Amino acid sequence: MSSPLDALADTVHAVRELWPGEQLDALAGADLVKVNNLLGAARRQLDAAVTKVTAEISRQSRPELGPESLAKKHGFRNANSLLSGSLGTTGGEAAKLIEVGEATAPRVLLTGERAPARFPHVAAALSAGRIGAAAASVITTMLKRVQIRAGAEAVDEAEQTLVAQAAGLSIDLLRKVVRSAEAYLDPEGVAAREEELRASRYLRMWEDPDGALMFNGRVGPEHAAPVKTVIEGFVTAELAAQRAAEASDDPDVPHRTIPMIQADALVRLCEHVLACEHSDVPLGGATVIVRVSLEDLENGTGHGTIDGLSAPISIGTVRRMAADGGVIPCVLGTESEIIDWGRQRRLFTKAQRRAICERDHGCARCGAPPGITKVHHIRWWSRGGTTDMNNGVLLCEACHHLIHDNGWDIRIEGVGTKAKVWFIPPAHVDPGRTPQLGVRHRYDHTAA
Known part of the structure; x- marks a missing residue:
């Protein structure tokens, strides 16, 4: 029988044939993809060797061996600490490698006889380099969890199916497949896990040394659904508005990353609840x-x-x-x-907002959709500004910051929905402070 390292040596030789020197830019695109695929195969083949070695080190470092434990003989407390140090990984990752090795290595029974691996299909795929240690860990962890309730026959069937599906899948996609398989194998366990997730939900908030508010939380699918749906919907709308603004070649358009937009979404949702006159969210007068x-x-x-x-x-x-x-x-x-x-x-009331929307058609400065804008007082409320149409303007968050951070002024010319919005730049942008017409009347000739 060939060693797990024989296949690895053949793969490395194939890589060297395609990539003989250090430079990669001379490789054709197709050859670069081949090299990448071969390196992926080499990683999986190396995983097969590593898991076999970790399983044997773990076996020879069993606690009952006391001072004769292999790990203790080499100055380590246990197999986990020996492996994490030598492999340059974390304790948790070393523990996963040991678990995979033990789940896929042939077993030695109390009688001294040898028996097949606990999960033979995973073991075969791992040895052949079709899957790596991470995929093997995802599959075997779930199968161990449901083994008693699902029964040996159903687990064996699921193991074969998952091994066949795992080849070529990313770990994220494989986890989705495995979650679906677990629900099929153990339907009663789904409700139990949901109850555990509900009982363990939390959201923690604290200020960091710079004064920023930090968040850390965990919720199950039931509570995650509305949160994820709303935030992703906000991000989609904001990205569309950002792309439209960037296409206009406006040099003042700020570029926000998706994590930044997600943070803005949370802020906007909380602002909406605070401002909503008919909200049924109990805030205790907050x-x-x-x-x-x-x-x-x-x-x-x-x-x-x-x-x-x-x-x-x-x-x-x-x-x-x-x-x-x-x-x-x-x-x-x-x-x-x-x-x-x-x-x-x-x-501003809902009726006023509708009227101002009819006048501005969205952000008055950049044209972002009305759904991601707010009505802002032109003359600040704190300075005696009134809550009427001629003191209100629709602005998206980015334009609102630009106006207030950089000293722009806003003037409304006319009355009602036919009024024009003018933006007056600060002197450092335009020494003459020439007014700029709002986006609706600048690009829509029918609005004149």
């Missing part, structure tokens, strides 16, 4: 309160604070938040007296 002195707010100096968070915020951020409909500012005078707590009816 309100975002931003504290700032009247002098700092008017002069653009100093900083502000947000109730419940320890990090100070810049005056620019205070001004942006003061302009948002979902936040009530607490403006303090020189003697710390309360000048303005804001007014609860500061939000």
Whole structure:
């Protein structure tokens, strides 16, 4: 019988034939793909050898051997610590290799007789290099979990099917297949696992040293479904708007990564709940309160604070938040007296939003769809701005930040849905501060 290393040696020889030197850029595309495929085969073949060795090291390092344990003879506490150090991996990864090795190695019975591997089909595929150790671990871990309830015959059938499906699949896709197989083999276990997931759900929040709020959480499929659906829907809409804005060659369009957009989605959802007049979410009167002195707010100096968070915020951020409909500012005078707590009816009504949508058709500056915009006060509420159409404008989050961060002004010309929105750039962008027409009237000649 050939050694597991014989196939590996043949594969390495084939790689050297295609890739004799160090440079890869001279290889044709087809040859580069062949080299990649051969290296994948080599990794799987090496996995077959590694799992056999780890299984034997684990067998010779059994706790009952005491000081005669192979690991202890070489100065290690157990097989796991020996392997993690020599293979340069984590303790958890070493433990998985040992489990795969033990599940796929021939067994020695108490009588001294040899028996087939616990999972012979996985063992055969691993030895042949059709699957790697990671795939073998995913399959055998699940099969061990359901073995008693499903029965030997069903498990053997599932093992053959999964091994055949695993070849060529990524581990992420294989996990999906294995989860489906587990539900088929152990339908009663699905409900039990769901109950475990419900009981173990959590969301933790804490501030890091820089003052950023950090999140860590875990929810089962039942609670994950609405969260994932809404956030992915938001990301899809935002990416479409971002691509449209980038196509316009606007140099001011900010580029956001998907993780950034997902964070924005969470913020927008919470802002929506705070601002919604008919929300049935029990918030106990929760309100975002931003504290700032009247002098700092008017002069653009100093900083502000947000109730419940320890990090100070810049005056620019205070001004942006003061302009948002979902936040009530607490403006303090020189003697710390309360000048303005804001007014609860500061939000634009749904009817007003519909009318402003009819006028602006989306973000008034970049044209992003109405669904990802908010109505913002042009003259800030904290500065006496009114909640009417001529003091409201639809802006997406990116344009809202651009306007407030860079000193742009907005002017409404006309009344009602035929009014035009003008954006006046700051002097550092245009010394003449020439007004720029909003996107609807700039590109839609029928709106004139």
